[in-house]
Amino acid sequence: MKTILYIIQKEFKQIFRNKGMLPIIFVLPLLQLVILSNAATFEVKNIKFGYIDNDHTSTSRALVEKFNASTYFNVLTDFPSEAFANAAMLNGEVDVVLEIPNFFERDLQKEKHNNLGVTINAIDGAAAGVENVYVTQIIQRFNQGLKVDLMQVSDKQIQPTTIETIPLFWYNETLNYKTFMVPGILVLLVTMITLFLSGMNIVREKEIGTLEQINVTPIKKSQFIIGKLFPFWVIGMGLLTVGLILARLIFNVPMLGSIILMYFYTSIYILVVLGIGLFISNFTDTQQQAMFISWFFVVIFILMSGLFTPIESMPKWAQIVTEFNPVKYFVEVMRMVMLKGSGFIDILPQLLKTALYAFVMNGLAVLSYKKTN
Amino acid sequence: MKRFIGFIKKEFYHIFRDKRSLFILFGMPIAQIMLFGFAITNEINNVDIAILDHSKDATTDEIINKISASKYFSINQFIDRESDIEPIFKKGKIKAVLNFEKDFSKNLIKYNKATIQIITDATDPNTANTISNYVNAILQKYQKELNKDMTIVYQIIPETRMVYNPELKSVYMFVPGVMTIILMLVSAMMTSISITREKELGTMEILLVSPLKPIQVIVGKVFPYIFLSIINAVVIVLLSIFIFKMPVQGSLFLLGLESILFIISALALGILISTISATQQTAMMISLMGLMLPVILLSGFIFPISSMPLPLQVISNIIPAKWFIIIIKGIMLKGVGLEFIWKETLILLGMTVFFIALSVKKYKIRLE
Numbered sequence: 137m138k139t140i141l142y143i144i145q146k147e148f149k150q151i152f153r154n155k156g157m158l159p160i161i162f163v164l165p166l167l168q169l170v171i172l173s174n175a176a177t178f179e180v181k182n183i184k185f186g187y188i189d190n191d192h193t194s195t196s197r198a199l200v201e202k203f204n205a206s207t208y209f210n211v212l213t214d215f216p217s218e219a220f221a222n223a224a225m226l227n228g229e230v231d232v233v234l235e236i237p238n239f240f241e242r243d244l245q246k247e248k249h250n251n252l253g254v255t256i257n258a259i260d261g262a263a264a265g266v267e268n269v270y271v272t273q274i275i276q277r278f279n280q281g282l283k284v285d286l287m288q289v290s291d292k293q294i295q296p297t298t299i300e301t302i303p304l305f306w307y308n309e310t311l312n313y314k315t316f317m318v319p320g321i322l323v324l325l326v327t328m329i330t331l332f333l334s335g336m337n338i339v340r341e342k343e344i345g346t347l348e349q350i351n352v353t354p355i356k357k358s359q360f361i362i363g364k365l366f367p368f369w370v371i372g373m374g375l376l377t378v379g380l381i382l383a384r385l386i387f388n389v390p391m392l393g394s395i396i397l398m399y400f401y402t403s404i405y406i407l408v409v410l411g412i413g414l415f416i417s418n419f420t421d422t423q424q425q426a427m428f429i430s431w432f433f434v435v436i437f438i439l440m441s442g443l444f445t446p447i448e449s450m451p452k453w454a455q456i457v458t459e460f461n462p463v464k465y466f467v468e469v470m471r472m473v474m475l476k477g478s479g480f481i482d483i484l485p486q487l488l489k490t491a492l493y494a495f496v497m498n499g500l501a502v503l504s505y506k507k508t509n
Numbered sequence: 510m511k512r513f514i515g516f517i518k519k520e521f522y523h524i525f526r527d528k529r530s531l532f533i534l535f536g537m538p539i540a541q542i543m544l545f546g547f548a549i550t551n552e553i554n555n556v557d558i559a560i561l562d563h564s565k566d567a568t569t570d571e572i573i574n575k576i577s578a579s580k581y582f583s584i585n586q587f588i589d590r591e592s593d594i595e596p597i598f599k600k601g602k603i604k605a606v607l608n609f610e611k612d613f614s615k616n617l618i619k620y621n622k623a624t625i626q627i628i629t630d631a632t633d634p635n636t637a638n639t640i641s642n643y644v645n646a647i648l649q650k651y652q653k654e655l656n657k658d659m660t661i662v663y664q665i666i667p668e669t670r671m672v673y674n675p676e677l678k679s680v681y682m683f684v685p686g687v688m689t690i691i692l693m694l695v696s697a698m699m700t701s702i703s704i705t706r707e708k709e710l711g712t713m714e715i716l717l718v719s720p721l722k723p724i725q726v727i728v729g730k731v732f733p734y735i736f737l738s739i740i741n742a743v744v745i746v747l748l749s750i751f752i753f754k755m756p757v758q759g760s761l762f763l764l765g766l767e768s769i770l771f772i773i774s775a776l777a778l779g780i781l782i783s784t785i786s787a788t789q790q791t792a793m794m795i796s797l798m799g800l801m802l803p804v805i806l807l808s809g810f811i812f813p814i815s816s817m818p819l820p821l822q823v824i825s826n827i828i829p830a831k832w833f834i835i836i837i838k839g840i841m842l843k844g845v846g847l848e849f850i851w852k853e854t855l856i857l858l859g860m861t862v863f864f865i866a867l868s869v870k871k872y873k874i875r876l877e
Binding site for chain 2: 154157160161168171172174175176178181182183225228244249250251253254256257258259260268272278279298299300301302303304306308309311312315316324325328329332336340344420421423424425427428430432436438439440444445448450451454457468471472476478479
């Protein structure tokens, strides 16, 4: 026991002696949490909108005015012809173009219906879908206005059958993205820091040659590993703590569930990451290799965690891959406990899988660690 | 010059001798782009929902059938009480509950109006909103069927044309993004670490007292990585064309030139990182911790930049990846030539020159 304490002490000293490293461990992640959480939003706002009005009547102007009044559309450009609009679209200056045909008003009064051209830049398919919904909604409302304006009072209509829908957004009525993203990004930062630090630590000693020296000392394998990894566990928990405080103070993220439960889960989760880090260390000769492998896994962990894109929409095989992604479970648990107030029983499946993962990873890592090369 | 070529040869030997690194260098980007190209999508499919049907009549049955027939939803369970909603949301699997009011059919016939509540787990605002929109769309279609005898006066019908990506494939969005991330991080990480490695192991001193000029040492170290990154870029472009069916509407030659420019800018950034870090660990942490998330979040890879708060839109301008993504999408999907992307190209070029100038300056200081 005493030996472990000495190793831990030595490791802490080594980490804190490197002054350049401290800001990277604590300031950089927290700064990113504060700044980048604002970037992650799927909301579609400030749509760059342009129009070609070939009609120049009060009806066409009224229609354009509707778009002008909407908060979603921005920068109204009046293009003299389609060619100008196309060029602007290629240049990325405009994303939605509305083309009002000749004799729009006249035909509308005569035929009672009319068509409008809408062109949408669809490279971002999801955004294009939303933009299409906005355009359709505005035009529909304009239609209803027309009915009131142009319909004779005598035109009695039968009431159409309507099914009314009432959307209720639980846990986040204002659909605030930050409440959703902050816990997720915090999870990522904790994972990245603990994985990079632990993954490169032992291999560094290997590369510099100091591992040989430790191997000839009377330290047991398990003592050495625990002594090496414990400081990173502490750093991970510390980062979580500061991150949670920032989430509460700056982003006002609700904390409905039990804080103790969150810490309990995290304490097991970090063991998984440390196990992976140790495993990577064992199978590499240089820090460069360790870094590449950690990077490879982190990118996969991030993009397949359900943090930014939904897991249900992935193909079946990819969903199976995500079962092996520890970040997925951490993201789920953080969001469930913090935002919904889920309890121990609710997160039990994730907790069990994480604990099993931690056991397997660390078992493999310890087994594959050779004291003699 | 001969000495310089000899030095470059030595660097190549150095890299090719380390088979494991080489495998990682080429194998991983390929594995990643395959994985992400097929798996990542921000469409919403197969969302698990639950039904709370207080009415259980022919109309609600019909609506439930329509909903379960759509590819967006899979009905996971039926519940009986409002009080069941909270516990199933807390378990996390079910994302929405459709709550049909009592006497649904009767109300529809008697008052021409019936009500459904769409209760969504809005911890994920995007999914919640989309679910609500999709249910609405399905119901609207159903209403049209119910009201098909009625003629509606004064109708303006928008004819929407989706340009550049008519099928709204999300792979068109993600392949350029993944390509950028891989090229950026591999190039920046590789150079930053290979130079700091020499420093840390003490061999840099030896290089500096050799008759090679400092600039030759740097260029010599970076050159093999330019070569390797170009191969990486070629492989990625081929994969995206042949496997993900990405079109290349514009010039392949221009795409190649722009990729080389981007690779050089990332390598220059790597050199800059190496000049400010003493150990490989610091270099790695700066290039991994410092670059990864900003590149993913601020480049427009997943989240639209125009929706971000203004200060972040300003910050996104200093991310080289943002400009490269605009360039690739322009060439591959829109088919534009240099006349439309000269501004982005100039910005990338300017950044590259800036990184190189700054690192040369820092580098000289170390020598004195």
